[in-house]
Amino acid sequence: MKIVDIRATTVAVPLEAPLRHSNGAHWGRFVRTIVEVEADNGLVGLGEMGGGGESAEAGFRALMPYLKGHDPFQLEALRFKIANPTASLYNNRTQLLAAIEFACLDLVGQHLGVPVYDLLGGQVRDEVPFASYLFFRYGSADHEEIRTPSQLVEHARELKDRHGFTVHKLKGGVFPPAYELECYRALADAFPEDRLRYDPNAVLSLGEGLRFGKAIEGLNNDYLEDPVFGLEGLRLVREQVGVPLATNTVVVNFEQLASNVLRRGADVVLLDTTFWGGIRACVKAAGVCETFQLGVAVHSSGELGIQLATMLHLGAVLPNLTYAADAHYHQLRDDVIVGGKLPYAGGKIAVPTGPGLGVRLDPSRVARYAEFYREVGGYPYDRDPGRPGWYAQVPNERFADPTIISVYGE
Numbered sequence: 001m002k003i004v005d006i007r008a009t010t011v012a013v014p015l016e017a018p019l020r021h022s023n024g025a026h027w028g029r030f031v032r033t034i035v036e037v038e039a040d041n042g043l044v045g046l047g048e049m050g051g052g053g054e055s056a057e058a059g060f061r062a063l064m065p066y067l068k069g070h071d072p073f074q075l076e077a078l079r080f081k082i083a084n085p086t087a088s089l090y091n092n093r094t095q096l097l098a099a100i101e102f103a104c105l106d107l108v109g110q111h112l113g114v115p116v117y118d119l120l121g122g123q124v125r126d127e128v129p130f131a132s133y134l135f136f137r138y139g140s141a142d143h144e145e146i147r148t149p150s151q152l153v154e155h156a157r158e159l160k161d162r163h164g165f166t167v168h169k170l171k172g173g174v175f176p177p178a179y180e181l182e183c184y185r186a187l188a189d190a191f192p193e194d195r196l197r198y199d200p201n202a203v204l205s206l207g208e209g210l211r212f213g214k215a216i217e218g219l220n221n222d223y224l225e226d227p228v229f230g231l232e233g234l235r236l237v238r239e240q241v242g243v244p245l246a247t248n249t250v251v252v253n254f255e256q257l258a259s260n261v262l263r264r265g266a267d268v269v270l271l272d273t274t275f276w277g278g279i280r281a282c283v284k285a286a287g288v289c290e291t292f293q294l295g296v297a298v299h300s301s302g303e304l305g306i307q308l309a310t311m312l313h314l315g316a317v318l319p320n321l322t323y324a325a326d327a328h329y330h331q332l333r334d335d336v337i338v339g340g341k342l343p344y345a346g347g348k349i350a351v352p353t354g355p356g357l358g359v360r361l362d363p364s365r366v367a368r369y370a371e372f373y374r375e376v377g378g379y380p381y382d383r384d385p386g387r388p389g390w391y392a393q394v395p396n397e398r399f400a401d402p403t404i405i406s407v408y409g410e
Helices: 053-061 075-083 094-112 149-163 177-190 206-215 231-240 254-262 279-291 305-317 363-376
Strands: 003-014 019-021 024-026 029-039 044-050 127-129 132-135 167-171 195-199 221-225 245-247 268-271 295-298 348-350
Touching: 003 053, 003 363, 019 132, 029 053, 029 094, 029 363, 044 094, 044 305, 053 094, 075 094, 094 279, 094 305, 127 305, 132 149, 149 167, 149 177, 167 177, 177 195, 177 206, 206 231, 221 268, 231 245, 231 254, 254 279, 268 279, 279 295, 279 305, 295 305, 305 348
Parallel strands: 132 167, 167 195, 195 221, 221 245, 245 268, 268 295
Antiparallel strands: 003 029, 019 024, 029 044, 127 348
């Protein structure tokens, strides 16, 4: 089996409402680049990468001279062909590699007639638990804003009733820390049996991070994720706060993982199949975490069904995945795969059992959302459409005013 073609299509899939985060917002849609890798036996493997638009499409086209004739079984050679660790200091191809690796694993699984999890050692679970991913958000035509503690609790309750979540993650760093602490405590009061996690995306100062961490010590926390920036900052918080610390920002490769093992700053590493360069890299990293008793969770980077499938196959094979995975998935209105969005049941999503990744593209949905992307284009992740001229700093001091009713929507 040899690669004969690579095709990339950028799509924009609408969200229920624009989601606010510490560095800006998701402007009412996720922009993703869908990758199709065709082999000489007629099979097509699927990959996915966040954002990029025309530049991502050009980046994938530029890989054809490297990969034409490549055997998808040769995954280690693939890694060095695309993301040689020294050459990648100049070309930063890690996320391109991840999307191509997804597609190659999909091809191999289809060729052999087995799910990807069988290529990774075999499944230890057939469904993966997920946390609700709670955002402060602007209102849209059919969804209200989320700005106050009561609105946040109502939204969490609706998601719990609809999807069965028993773990709730609040994406913070939008409003002043004291206000977000009030919101977090409101969740704890409303769902005393459920577990909680808070992630301000590293924009708190050391002092604010310590104050917030100490204030939540008595709650039913999974972990405090990236309260401050950097491994040294996390170590300082960890020394003084009795809540496990997690990161998805400063342990995203093996050098950083080694540093965290030698001088621990994070107790839990959120693995991302894109950030780490593929599913196999995440499996390797999980093995290191298992050896050194680091917790493992799964990070969400705004995935559609293809990357969600990679997260599910990853979750299927990790015995030490003791935390519910993150996913923005319930915020989406639709998906590009056959059948639309994969369903939640009891706060979990079943691992696809078909050959390869077990999901296939719906051509009509791909065409619809590719056209939507051409109509609306991309958006700057690090800007907030409701706060013209604003940008975040690390640590941040210019938080949004929680008394101002959201006026932006799309």
